[in-house]
Amino acid sequence: MLDIVIIGAGPAGLATALRLHQKGFRPHLYEGVAEIKPLGVGVDIKPYAVKEITELGLFDEFAAISVEARESVFYTGYGQEIFGEKCGRHMGYEFDQRFVHRGRLQMMLYKAVQERLGKDAITLGCRCTGFEQDENGVTLRFDNHLNPSAPTEVRADVVIGVDGIKSVVRGQLLPESERTHFSGLTLYRGVTVMPPFKTGGSILHIGDPIRQGTLIVYPIQDNFDAEGNQLVNWVIEQNEKPQTEEDWNQETGVKEIEHVFDDCKLDFLDVSAMIRDARECYLFPLIDHDPLPQWSFGRITLLGDAAHAMYPRGGNSVCQAFVDARVVAEKLAEIANPVDAFKAYELERREKVNWLVLASRGEGPEVVRRIVEQRSGGKPFDDIENIFPHDEALSIFSEYHAKAGMKIPTESADAKPGKYKSVFVTETK
Numbered sequence: 479m480l481d482i483v484i485i486g487a488g489p490a491g492l493a494t495a496l497r498l499h500q501k502g503f504r505p506h507l508y509e510g511v512a513e514i515k516p517l518g519v520g521v522d523i524k525p526y527a528v529k530e531i532t533e534l535g536l537f538d539e540f541a542a543i544s545v546e547a548r549e550s551v552f553y554t555g556y557g558q559e560i561f562g563e564k565c566g567r568h569m570g571y572e573f574d575q576r577f578v579h580r581g582r583l584q585m586m587l588y589k590a591v592q593e594r595l596g597k598d599a600i601t602l603g604c605r606c607t608g609f610e611q612d613e614n615g616v617t618l619r620f621d622n623h624l625n626p627s628a629p630t631e632v633r634a635d636v637v638i639g640v641d642g643i644k645s646v647v648r649g650q651l652l653p654e655s656e657r658t659h660f661s662g663l664t665l666y667r668g669v670t671v672m673p674p675f676k677t678g679g680s681i682l683h684i685g686d687p688i689r690q691g692t693l694i695v696y697p698i699q700d701n702f703d704a705e706g707n708q709l710v711n712w713v714i715e716q717n718e719k720p721q722t723e724e725d726w727n728q729e730t731g732v733k734e735i736e737h738v739f740d741d742c743k744l745d746f747l748d749v750s751a752m753i754r755d756a757r758e759c760y761l762f763p764l765i766d767h768d769p770l771p772q773w774s775f776g777r778i779t780l781l782g783d784a785a786h787a788m789y790p791r792g793g794n795s796v797c798q799a800f801v802d803a804r805v806v807a808e809k810l811a812e813i814a815n816p817v818d819a820f821k822a823y824e825l826e827r828r829e830k831v832n833w834l835v836l837a838s839r840g841e842g843p844e845v846v847r848r849i850v851e852q853r854s855g856g857k858p859f860d861d862i863e864n865i866f867p868h869d870e871a872l873s874i875f876s877e878y879h880a881k882a883g884m885k886i887p888t889e890s891a892d893a894k895p896g897k898y899k900s901v902f903v904t905e906t907k
């Protein structure tokens with residue numbers, strides 16, 4: 479049997495191991511940290527990625543740790559509603575859209591790998607530092623100072639580099655890819671424990687990108703404290719901050735941002751209090767890497783953030799990694815020569831994902847808030863229809879969903895524009 483090594487046990491590496499296992503392989507994972515802990519804050523799992531989780535046989539476990547997305551609503555910086563649409567099954571997709579804590583998702587996958595492949599399928603505290611490849615296989619080198627019982631050298635038939643945004647595997651294969659692309663925006667990523675708001679599964683997009691910056695809010699865990707409160711994730715994008723490190727774990731306070739949304743008056747949420755009451759807050763520069771010209775190099779390929787580090791604002795990084803995981807496993811199972819299998823995996827995935835890397839640099843549907851800001855002169859309005867008609871918003875959203883590979887299901891030939899106008903739009907007025 480093909481001896482497959484996966485470098486990195488993040489969500490993508492673990493999902494890859496599970497997909498390979500479904501195809502009859504027994505991959506081994508090497509992970510740099512000595513202990514896998516539930517780090518990070520929220521991730522948005524789109525219907526196409528919930529499909530992947532379901533196919534892994536993990537939907538029930540996933541549903542238990544996540545919150546179903548019901549609606550997505552856009553507001554000005556004053557808290558005036560611009561547009562709303564439903565999410566997931568409520569929109570007519572076959573699968574839910576769900577919000578989850580990134581660390582809890584990783585722990586769920588970690589547990590599944592241990593149960594299905596065995597506890598010895600993952601070596602922790604074993605950081606890959608480089609490799610040499612020849613015709614018959616790959617020799618990997620490791621730094622094992624966190625786990626002296628781990629090996630310092632391993633031989634494998636093939637290697638999948640799933641070692642994240644700062645990938646050592648990518649760095650050796652494509653040294654020029656280490657250059658990062660900084661948007662000039664800094665993300666403050668926080669979580670607050672608070673009572674459920676609106677539908678209990680609402681994602682809010684607030685603020686005007688010119689005057690204030692952007693705030694995205696969504697719940698990631700129900701009944702967090704056994705008193706009915708949710709763990710709510712929020713992300714604030716701010717302009718003109720110095721570039722910080724490309725590191726997900728830079729803790730920060732909320733002093734600099736606690737008053738940015740004081741003008742925002744919502745009758746169901748005290749935005750400033752939510753920010754002030756944060757349990758945790760992290761800085762992350764809105765950075766990506768240019769789309770890669772190649773993923774597969776003989777017996778080595780890249781997957782997940784190592785292959786396509788993109789701005790997290792589109793909510794596609796982990797979702798796309800789950801698709802990568804399925805495709806690489808399918809190709810290795812179908813094509814006898816692993817070098818050809820890796821090429822076929824890259825052919826199916828790279829161009830599509832590279833398009834998303836570039837598309838994520840744009841505003842996507844968030845552009846609606848900029849349009850309203852410009853047309854209203856940054857002032858409150860009386861009637862949104864006079865500034866930004868609903869049909870115009872619909873056409874922007876339809877185009878975005880279709881381009882991101884999630885054509886709105888109700889948008890079949892006989893459906894008329896406006897037919898699926900959100901029932902939630904006026905709910906809070």
Ligand SMILES: Cc1cc2nc3c(=O)[nH]c(=O)nc-3n(C[C@H](O)[C@H](O)[C@H](O)COP(=O)(O)OP(=O)(O)OC[C@H]3O[C@@H](n4cnc5c(N)ncnc54)[C@H](O)[C@@H]3O)c2cc1C
Pocket residue numbers: 485486487488489490491508509510511517518519520521580604605606607640641642643644645646647667726727781782783784790795796799
């Ligand atoms: C600590 C952390 C917190 C995050 N928080 C968020 C968040 O809040 N929101 C969000 O949208 N995204 C977050 N991300 C990124 C998100 O997990 C990824 O965008 C997505 O899940 C794809 O996962 P990945 O497995 O490709 O990358 P990652 O999740 O980055 O996982 C890569 C794994 O590889 C390991 N690794 C790295 N280098 C080596 C090496 N040389 N040898 C062996 N192992 C190595 C890392 O320790 C990590 O476990 C976070 C990532 C990390 C690492």
